[in-house]
Amino acid sequence: xxxxxxxxxxxxxxxxxxxxxxxxxxxxxxxxxxxxxxxxxxxxxxxxxxxxxxxxxxxxxxxxxxxxxxxxxxxxxxxxxxxxxxxxxxxxxxxxxxxxxxxxxxxxxxxxxxxxxxxxxxxxxxxxxxxxxxxxxxxxxxxxxxxxxxxxxxxxxxxxxxxxxxxxxxxxxxxxxxxxxxxxxxxxxxxxxxxxxxxxxxxxxxxxxxxxxxxxxxxxxxxxxx
Amino acid sequence: xxxxxxxxxxxxxxxxxxxxxxxxxxxxxxxxxxxxxxxxxxxxxxxxxxxxxxxxxxxxxxxxxxxxxxxxxxxxxxxxxxxxxxxxxxxxxxxxxxxxxxxxxxxxxxxxxxxxxxxxxxxxxxxxxxxxxxxxxxxxxxxxxxxxxxxxxxxxxxxxxxxxxxxxxxxxxx
Numbered sequence: 001x002x003x004x005x006x007x008x009x010x011x012x013x014x015x016x017x018x019x020x021x022x023x024x025x026x027x028x029x030x031x032x033x034x035x036x037x038x039x040x041x042x043x044x045x046x047x048x049x050x051x052x053x054x055x056x057x058x059x060x061x062x063x064x065x066x067x068x069x070x071x072x073x074x075x076x077x078x079x080x081x082x083x084x085x086x087x088x089x090x091x092x093x094x095x096x097x098x099x100x101x102x103x104x105x106x107x108x109x110x111x112x113x114x115x116x117x118x119x120x121x122x123x124x125x126x127x128x129x130x131x132x133x134x135x136x137x138x139x140x141x142x143x144x145x146x147x148x149x150x151x152x153x154x155x156x157x158x159x160x161x162x163x164x165x166x167x168x169x170x171x172x173x174x175x176x177x178x179x180x181x182x183x184x185x186x187x188x189x190x191x192x193x194x195x196x197x198x199x200x201x202x203x204x205x206x207x208x209x210x211x212x213x214x215x216x217x218x219x220x221x222x223x224x225x226x
Numbered sequence: 227x228x229x230x231x232x233x234x235x236x237x238x239x240x241x242x243x244x245x246x247x248x249x250x251x252x253x254x255x256x257x258x259x260x261x262x263x264x265x266x267x268x269x270x271x272x273x274x275x276x277x278x279x280x281x282x283x284x285x286x287x288x289x290x291x292x293x294x295x296x297x298x299x300x301x302x303x304x305x306x307x308x309x310x311x312x313x314x315x316x317x318x319x320x321x322x323x324x325x326x327x328x329x330x331x332x333x334x335x336x337x338x339x340x341x342x343x344x345x346x347x348x349x350x351x352x353x354x355x356x357x358x359x360x361x362x363x364x365x366x367x368x369x370x371x372x373x374x375x376x377x378x379x380x381x382x383x384x385x386x387x388x389x390x391x392x393x394x395x396x397x398x399x400x
């Protein structure tokens with residue numbers, strides 16, 4: 001009992017409360033240097049990945065580019081590649097959309113998302129021409145996959161029409177269906193559906209934030225004169 | 227009646243925290259990772275028998291503490307190894323002292339921590355670095371809050387004493 005009273009007097013500053021008023025002594029400094037910071041985030045991420053793999057559970061991560069010329073951009077990534085990019089809605093809508101599409105509730109992970117965010121940021125700043133990111137197309141229909149793969153072959157600075165794209169995939173009468181597949185492109189920007197225009201040369205549609213105005217901005221960024 | 231969350235949810239909610247705890251208990255990343263696997267494997271096996279309104283966090287800590295005890299007794303001292311292997315982690319909190327003294331002090335503390343009885347080390351890490359309440363620590367260690375408090379106090383007293391002895395010893399040598 002008397003020992004407990006000593007505890008309170010000597011170490012009460014952190015034993016019961018996180019905050020300490022008095023400056024720490026050398027012993028406390030050394031102790032904190034060893035233990036306070038904890039394992040680094042990469043170590044933790046690695047350990048969690050190994051754990052999830054052994055539990056046999058798919059994991060999807062996401063993070064946000066809070067400021068960009070087209071507003072906040074959310075990106076989600078699985079072990080297979082980019083699952084989704086969104087710049088229409090807020091975080092909550094994005095998460096429930098991913099959850100609905102994949103059955104997985106994504107977790108925020110700046111460590112794992114750094115590279116994809118960086119590439120998208122560079123692209124939007126006009127400093128990157130092409131993306132070097134794997135794409136996860138598992139959650140799409142075969143037709144969507146076909147259309148989106150074809151769009152990915154349209155290089156920066158060039159455009160194609162819905163009709164021409166329909167011919168490229170060997171479905172010349174399917175221009176409308178192609179339009180719909182593009183409209184539901186879950187990975188805009190990286191899969192450049194903005195490079196597909198209407199046959200009369202008008203912009204057609206765009207479902208991201210800002211609609212066709214954003215589409216026009218993206219094309220101008222790529223040096224296409226409209 | 228409250229339904230139990232999916233096991234996946236538990237993993238997602240607590241694995242980082244439990245990993246940090248095991249890292250502090252084991253003093254080494256690879257051991258901590260193995261212990262994390264083992265902890266959740268044991269948890270997974272026992273999950274169906276757990277009642278639905280349990281304190282899941284305390285339950286996981288309890289398993290982790292047991293796993294750490296088993297692993298800890300099966301291995302050699304990690305203290306000196308870690309200071310050698312991973313100096314990048316030790317970022318200059320003790321600037322006025324030269325590197326040698328610094329290393330000696332870090333080793334002294336690591337050794338002292340490893341020499342603590344298991345319960346004391348566990349109580350100490352849970353309280354000081356994992357931020358658990360004495361109430362939770364008592365649940366994890368299976369005793370009273372007063373006992374949990376005494377374990378933390380004893381740990382701290384021993385660590386400090388061993389640190390003082392080591393640093394005074396090295397001063398006298400010169």
